[in-house]
Amino acid sequence: MRIVRLGLKSLLLHKLRSSLTTAGILFGVASVIAMLAVGEGASKETLQQYRDMGVTNVLIRSKKPEETQQSANASSMWSVLGYGLLYQEADRVQNLLPQGLVVRSREFQRGVVHGEHWASTMIIGTEPPFLEVTNMQVREGRWLTELDMQRQSNCVVLGESLARQLFPLEDPVGQTVLIGVEDRFEVVGVLEYQGRAASPNGTTLDECAFIPLTSSRRRFGDTIRNPSTNRWENIELHEIKVKMPGPEWVESAAGVVDLMLKPAHGNKKDTEITVPLELLRKEERAERMFSLVLAVIASISLLVGGIGIMNVMLATVTERTREIGIRRALGAKKKHIVQQFLVEAGVMATLGGLVGVGFGMLVPLGIEEYFEQPTDVQPQHVLMAFGISALVGVVFGLYPAWRAANMDPVEALRHE
Amino acid sequence: MTATTERPIIAEFVDVHRHYVMGKANVVRALNGVSMKVRKGDYLAIMGRSGSGKSTMLNILGGLDRPTIGEYRVGGRDVSKLDDDALSDVRGREIGFIFQSFNLIPQLTVLENLEVPLFYQGRVGPESRKKAEHLADRVGLGKRLDHKPMELSGGQQQRVAIARALMNDPLFLLADEATGNLDSNTEREILDLFDDLRKDGVTIVIVTHNPRVAERADSTLWLKDGQVETLVDNRAVAATGGQP
Ligand SMILES: Nc1ncnc2c1ncn2[C@@H]1O[C@H](COP(=O)(O)OP(=O)(O)OP(=O)(O)O)[C@@H](O)[C@H]1O
Ligand SMILES: [Mg+2]
Numbered sequence: 001m002r003i004v005r006l007g008l009k010s011l012l013l014h015k016l017r018s019s020l021t022t023a024g025i026l027f028g029v030a031s032v033i034a035m036l037a038v039g040e041g042a043s044k045e046t047l048q049q050y051r052d053m054g055v056t057n058v059l060i061r062s063k064k065p066e067e068t069q070q071s072a073n074a075s076s077m078w079s080v081l082g083y084g085l086l087y088q089e090a091d092r093v094q095n096l097l098p099q100g101l102v103v104r105s106r107e108f109q110r111g112v113v114h115g116e117h118w119a120s121t122m123i124i125g126t127e128p129p130f131l132e133v134t135n136m137q138v139r140e141g142r143w144l145t146e147l148d149m150q151r152q153s154n155c156v157v158l159g160e161s162l163a164r165q166l167f168p169l170e171d172p173v174g175q176t177v178l179i180g181v182e183d184r185f186e187v188v189g190v191l192e193y194q195g196r197a198a199s200p201n202g203t204t205l206d207e208c209a210f211i212p213l214t215s216s217r218r219r220f221g222d223t224i225r226n227p228s229t230n231r232w233e234n235i236e237l238h239e240i241k242v243k244m245p246g247p248e249w250v251e252s253a254a255g256v257v258d259l260m261l262k263p264a265h266g267n268k269k270d271t272e273i274t275v276p277l278e279l280l281r282k283e284e285r286a287e288r289m290f291s292l293v294l295a296v297i298a299s300i301s302l303l304v305g306g307i308g309i310m311n312v313m314l315a316t317v318t319e320r321t322r323e324i325g326i327r328r329a330l331g332a333k334k335k336h337i338v339q340q341f342l343v344e345a346g347v348m349a350t351l352g353g354l355v356g357v358g359f360g361m362l363v364p365l366g367i368e369e370y371f372e373q374p375t376d377v378q379p380q381h382v383l384m385a386f387g388i389s390a391l392v393g394v395v396f397g398l399y400p401a402w403r404a405a406n407m408d409p410v411e412a413l414r415h416e
Numbered sequence: 417m418t419a420t421t422e423r424p425i426i427a428e429f430v431d432v433h434r435h436y437v438m439g440k441a442n443v444v445r446a447l448n449g450v451s452m453k454v455r456k457g458d459y460l461a462i463m464g465r466s467g468s469g470k471s472t473m474l475n476i477l478g479g480l481d482r483p484t485i486g487e488y489r490v491g492g493r494d495v496s497k498l499d500d501d502a503l504s505d506v507r508g509r510e511i512g513f514i515f516q517s518f519n520l521i522p523q524l525t526v527l528e529n530l531e532v533p534l535f536y537q538g539r540v541g542p543e544s545r546k547k548a549e550h551l552a553d554r555v556g557l558g559k560r561l562d563h564k565p566m567e568l569s570g571g572q573q574q575r576v577a578i579a580r581a582l583m584n585d586p587l588f589l590l591a592d593e594a595t596g597n598l599d600s601n602t603e604r605e606i607l608d609l610f611d612d613l614r615k616d617g618v619t620i621v622i623v624t625h626n627p628r629v630a631e632r633a634d635s636t637l638w639l640k641d642g643q644v645e646t647l648v649d650n651r652a653v654a655a656t657g658g659q660p
Contacts, residue, residue, distance in 0.1 A: 002540065006524070013523050326519045329480060331508020331536040331584070333501045409480045413515070 007343040014316075018348060021312045024305040025352025025389050026359065032298035032385040033360025033377065038367060039294055041375035043287040050283060052196045053276035055247050057133060058100075058254045060085060060093070060240040060261070064233075065270040080223060082234035083270040089261070090240050096256050099249065100242040103129045106216050107238040108224050112209055113178040114166040121162055122203040123179060125216025133243040136205065141173035141189030144212050152214040156185040160193040161206040177209075183219050185211060250277050302388055305352065306396035313345050313400035324404050325412030334405035341401035342394060349393020353386045360385065425492070426587045426619060427454040427477060432486035432496075434472050434642075446472040447483070448642035454588060454621060459614050461630035461650075462623045464639030471592070473639065474623045478590050479507040491587055508536050512581030516593035518573040520565035526552065526576050527561040533584045544583070551579040555609065571602035578609060588619035595629055607632050 011018040053059065062084025087104070094102040105126035112119050124130075131143050139160065148155055156177060163172045172187045179185050194205050223234045244253050254275045265271040317324070324337055361382070364375035434447040446469045454460060464470050475481035476488055479495060482503070488496045495506050507513075520529045530548035531540050552558045555575035557568075565573055574594065581589050591610075595603040607629065610620055622633060630636050631650055638645040 002535075006528075009523050322519070323521055326515075326521060327532065327536075328504065329478065329507060329513045329519075330533045330580075331504055333504040333536070335501075336536055410475050413480070413519075 003339065003343050004347060007340065007347045010316075010320075010344055011347060017312055017315075021305075021308045022348045022352040022355075024308040025302070025349050025392065026356040028298070028301040028305040029353050029356025029385045029389045030359035030363065031301055032294070032388075033357060033382055034363040034367075035294050035297070036291070036381045036385075037360075037364035037375040037377040038373065039287070039290050040378055040381070041364070041368075041373065043283060043290070044376050045374050046283050047280060047287075049196070050276045050280040052135075052194075053274070053279075054133065054135060054241075054243065055277045055280060056244045056250060057276055058242045058244065058250055058257060059274040059276070060242070060257055061272050061274065062235055062238050063270055063272045065268045080232040080234050083268060084235040085237040085240055085271060087236050089264070090237060092260060093240055093242060093257060096260060097242055097244070097253050100244050100253060101129050101133060103127055103133045103241045103243070104213055104237050105130065105239045105241070106213060106222075106235070108216075108220060110180045110220075111178075112162070112166060114172075114175065117166045117168070119162060119165050119207075122208045123216070123220075124208050124210050125213040125220075126210055127213050129243075130210070130241070133241045134205065136194060137192040138189050139192045140171075141187070143189055144210060148212040149214050152218050153212060154183065154185045154215060154219075155188040155211065157189040157191060157210040158187055159191050159204075159206040159208045159210075161204070162209055163187075163190045179209065179211070180220070185209075247277050250275050254278075298385070298388075302392050305349075305389070306392040309345050309348055309393055310396040310400060312348075313341060313397050314403070316344070317341060317400045317404040320404075321407060321412050321415040324407055325409050325415065328407075328409035329413060337405040338398075338401040341404050342397045345397025345401070346390065346393040349389050349397075350386075353389030356389065357382055357386050423455040423457055425453050426456050426490070427621075428452070428487075428489040429473075429476075429483075430487040430489065432473075432476065432483040432488060434469075434476065434481070435484045445642050447476070449486075450639075450642070450644055452637060452644060452647070454619060456587075456619055457614070457617055458588075459610070459620045459632075459634045460622070461633035461636045462621065462639065463625070463627075463630050463636055464645070468639040469642040470623045470639055472642075474590065474592055477621060478511055478513060479503050504536075508533060509584055510587045512584065512586035512589040514574070514577050514581050514589060514591040514594045516596040518565070518570070518577045518597070520573055520576055520580075522565055525562050525564060526557065526568075529565065529576060530561075530580050530583055533580060537584070547583060548579070551582055552576070554582075555579045569602075570598055571605060574598065574602075574606055575609065578606070578613075582613075582618070588621055589613070591620065591622040593624055593626075594622060595626070596624075603629070 065083050090102060090104045094100070103126060105124050107122055107124050109120065110123050112121055126144070127149060128144050128146055131138070138157070141157070143157055144155070156179070158166070158172060166172065166177060167175065172190055175187050176184050177187060191206070196205060222236050223232055225231070226233050242253060242257070244250050254273050258273055261271050327337065361377050364377055367373055368375050429450050429452045432447055432450045433445065436444040436446060438444055450473065462470055462473060472481070476483055479490070483496045486496065487494045490506055490510050495503060498506065521532065524532070527545070527548050530551065531544050534540050534544045549558065549561065552561055555578055557572060557575055557579070560568065560572070565576070568576065595606050598606065611632065614620060620633070622629065624630050633650060635650055636648045638648065
């Protein structure tokens with residue numbers, strides 16, 4: 001303690017010099033923490049998004065084929081563009097992957113009306129296992145059943161946000177809503193709030209309405225007018241989700257599906273297979289890379305800080321040669337001199353480190369506030385940055401301290 | 417006073433040489449076979465022309481340097497072959513240094529400066545503080561403990577340095593031109609302080625150019641070309657009132 005106090009006292013002899021050196025470490029540490037927090041925050045959101053898609057799932061989606069000039073000319077406003085997944089293909093997927101739980105769904109945009117409340121949203125025609133595969137929970141009422149499927153009943157389950165929008169005051173379950181212009185559906189359930197990122201079609205699950213796939217086909221058919229191109233499109237299914245028993249299955253399952261779809265869709269490129277687990281792994285790899293790059297940048301900035309410390313300590317040692325001689329004459333051993341200067345370097349580095357940690361934790365808060373970019377300050381990163389700064393102080397203080405300790409006391413005392 | 421021979425020897429040179437090798441064929445024999453003894457209670461002045469080897473001798477006496485050949489005994493123990501740490505301990509425990517330019521550490525207060533020698537022996541605490549206060553009182557600076565060296569006059573700084581040299585209860589004080597930077601009045605005060613210390617049994621060895629300083633000592637050792645020329649008993653000189 002006394003040594004630290006005396007070290008501090010010596011540093012205060014050159015306030016400007018010491019604080020500039022300390023600032024070098026400070027900014028190094030602060031930037032490391034801030035950078036890692038931003039990187040961590042960004043990838044955390046993406047990682048969660050992939051986890052929400054289900055790490056044991058294989059997702060096969062219909063995708064509008066890119067229109068060639070030729071096909072655009074050939075098709076008039078009135079011709080129907082047919083693409084995407086077929087019911088029959090869903091059956092084949094189930095046959096090829098008997099262990100998988102296959103869920104089909106059809107999506108379309110419609111207005112949903114209840115009294116004076118209205119929302120234009122995504123209607124998803126799907127089957128009972130959808131709930132399990134997407135890992136959602138029912139908050140109120142019930143989910144779609146096999147019976148609903150058989151009867152092609154006009155029942156709907158609402159996402160949480162949609163339910164709140166249509167029924168701000170009443171209990172939605174048991175009420176009737178109008179989907180499209182004329183189709184009345186009874187609300188049988190409301191889902192728990194999911195708070196997940198937008199699904200591939202741009203609408204979050206909380207905003208969707210879910211109806212039985214059979215009802216969807218009967219009421220709305222397979223052909224719909226695409227509101228953006230104003231063209232008729234025929235799509236049987238938008239998505240086939242396959243939930244496999246474990247993550248170890250998904251890769252081969254995706255391979256099987258890919259082989260199966262190739263003959264019909266390989267050229268048209270109107271389907272797309274997504275494996276959330278692969279995306280997750282890729283993102284994790286990317287994150288590790290990113291962390292590594294950050295670590296390198298961090299080490300460079302701390303290295304610069306360290307060089308600053310060494311520079312100042314060398315100057316200090318030269319300036320205080322006489323003091324070193326006096327202390328040696330009064331009985332200081334080499335180790336005492338090493339200790340003295342290491343403490344001074346250490347105090348600068350640790351002080352810079354401490355303030356740097358403070359700054360480094362404030363900056364992400366600011367970034368979140370003004371850029372609405374999620375950040376995540378991880379305690380181990382803070383510890384690491386602080387530890388490295390202290391280490392830098394010791395490592396870069398070592399040589400100057402060693403030089404000080406190995407001065408000849410007689411020469412040192414003669415020094416002006 | 418008891419006979420010199422009965423007082424214990426606390427520092428002793430036994431045929432000490434100190435050679436500086438300057439290139440292949442050039443060896444400077446700064447000390448060339450010096451033997452001498454310092455007994456407890458001695459007040460010895462070392463004099464000699466420039467280049468005679470005074471500083472070299474002082475460095476070895478103080479444990480800052482080692483003889484090239486020969487033995488240097490402190491308290492009966494040969495310290496000429498000790499390693500750096502052990503020699504540092506000898507300096508820290510047995511020797512009290514007083515320098516020409518005071519050599520207080522500027523950023524430390526008087527009290528802290530006084531505690532430095534004990535600090536390196538892990539003996540800083542309430543005891544050391546009491547001792548520092550006592551010694552500061554003794555040199556007449558009891559009220560200046562919290563001052564920085566810059567706030568004191570040269571004479572006061574040298575008093576602090578003398579107090580510091582006494583902090584570790586050394587075997588002897590080693591003063592290098594202790595009054596060289598002081599005016600003659602202050603010089604007299606410091607020399608009076610030395611006389612006081614001597615009466616309390618403190619052993620003092622001083623190196624000086626100044627005959628006025630040397631004549632206050634009991635005896636003067638004259639160096640010439642790295643060898644002892646004569647050892648003069650100043651009291652005998654004073655008694656005869658003439659030249660040796
Ligand atoms: N580090 C050194 N390297 C080489 N020669 C040295 C060294 N130190 C002293 N000498 C030489 O040793 C001799 C004695 O030097 P020393 O400094 O002991 O003399 P001194 O009596 O103290 O002189 P002064 O009164 O001028 O201080 C001189 O010739 C000097 O040049
Ligand atoms: Mg000299």
